[in-house]
């Protein structure tokens with residue numbers, strides 16, 4: 001388990017230039033809590049401006065292509081997001097797995113592409129409600145992890161985010177005991193996939209984390225931080241999560 005908590009905001013398809021003031025306000029809160037590694041992933045159109053608006057936390061992308069360049073209309077490469085100012089990318093978010101039909105093999109290729117470009121990666125895994133109800137949650141999540149696990153993985157650039165699909169944007173959060181069971185299973189699987197370095201890989205929890213539940217979630221063993229959607233959009237909502245991480 002890592003010592004420093006990692007709190008990452010995923011703005012999804014939200015944010016115009018007018019919202020950059022939120023980045024500045026979040027940066028002030030992050031600067032006041034240097035024991036926390038904070039980051040925001042704005043839409044790709046705001047990466048460059050967000051990176052120049054703050055030095056208190058990292059700016060990431062929400063996705064990138066696995067190829068270096070070529071005929072992929074509408075896509076951006078790892079080198080492009082890096083040049084814009086991103087230092088890492090979220091990969092394999094469940095919304096992309098569902099909407100863009102992303103496969104584990106593509107996510108693995110994307111992770112290897114961002115690593116080759118000198119960037120970090122947060123690989124997302126998580127079960128649907130039907131899979132949980134069928135008692136398959138651990139099996140599904142560990143299968144996604146194995147299928148999307150990149151070569152040459154180590155904790156200096158790789159983070160895993162456990163995001164139960166049914167908890168994303170719904171206000172529903174798993175029991176702490178279920179989060180604990182899943183994060184332990186992910187840690188165990190990381191051990192099998194990469195050996196010794198597994199303990200240092202940060203495992204984030206994501207799914208309706210907010211200022212009211214962050215302290216409890218961040219206290220769960222093997223929860224090294226949070227991936228936050230809706231509650232990352234304003235300093236008013238994101239600030240209390242950074243504060244909870246600083247106190248954890």
Ligand code: PEP
Nearest residue numbers: 168169206207208229230
């Ligand atoms: C997410 O989509 O990564 C997420 C965790 O969203 P929310 O916090 O809104 O549930």
